[in-house]
Amino acid sequence: MTILLIEDEEGDLKLVTRILAHEGHRIIGVHSAEEAIDLLDADREHPEVILTDLRLPRMDGVTLARHLKADPKTAAIPVAAMSSHIESYTVAEMIAAGFALILPKPLSGRTLPQQLVALLA
Numbered sequence: 001m002t003i004l005l006i007e008d009e010e011g012d013l014k015l016v017t018r019i020l021a022h023e024g025h026r027i028i029g030v031h032s033a034e035e036a037i038d039l040l041d042a043d044r045e046h047p048e049v050i051l052t053d054l055r056l057p058r059m060d061g062v063t064l065a066r067h068l069k070a071d072p073k074t075a076a077i078p079v080a081a082m083s084s085h086i087e088s089y090t091v092a093e094m095i096a097a098g099f100a101l102i103l104p105k106p107l108s109g110r111t112l113p114q115q116l117v118a119l120l121a
Contacts, residue, residue, distance in 0.1 A: 002026045003116060004047035006036045006064070007082075008056050016051070016082075016107065023113040033059035037067065040074055047077060049116050054083035062089060062097045069098035078119035082107060 003020055007013040008031050017027045028045050030036050033056050039045055050068065054061035061081055068074040080101035081094060094102055100119050103112070 001049060001117065001120070002028065002045070002047045004036060004039070004045065004050045005029045006031075006033060006050070006052040006056065006061070008032060008053060012053070012105075016112070019107070019109045019112055020116070025113065025116075032056055033061070033064035033067075036064065040068075040071075043073075049119055050074075050077055050079045051116065052079065052081060054081050054089065055085055062094065065094075065097040065099055080116060080119065 003025050005013065005016055005027050007016060007029070013029050013031070017029055020027050028039070028047060030039060052061040052064055061083070065079045065081070068077065068079055078100040079098055080103060081099045082103040082105055084105040091102065101115060103115065
């Protein structure tokens with residue numbers, strides 16, 4: 001499975017990439033919502049799942065999810081949120097933004113791959 005991972009913290013980006021790559025997934029890692037949008041708009045990559053941190057520079061993860069769900073090219077791609085600051089948003093706000101999965105940090109290396117695969121079921 002190809003996963004677009006949006007995480008501004010380099011250490012977290014490397015950790016999540018390592019966890020998912022170990023399970024055989026292909027990871028496309030970017031550091032901002034804008035980078036993700038540019039990548040998807042260029043039609044260079046076609047991820048099956050998007051995993052984004054909520055707290056990102058400039059555009060946050062909730063705004064990104066709303067943007068992705070409003071775009072016909074990306075609306076069908078499941079989007080998962082991860083953050084140590086999930087309490088900053090209500091579950092209703094996150095679901096309304098289009099998140100299919102909400103994951104609190106720290107992430108579980110044992111269950112994360114299965115949780116993302118389940119989004120495609």
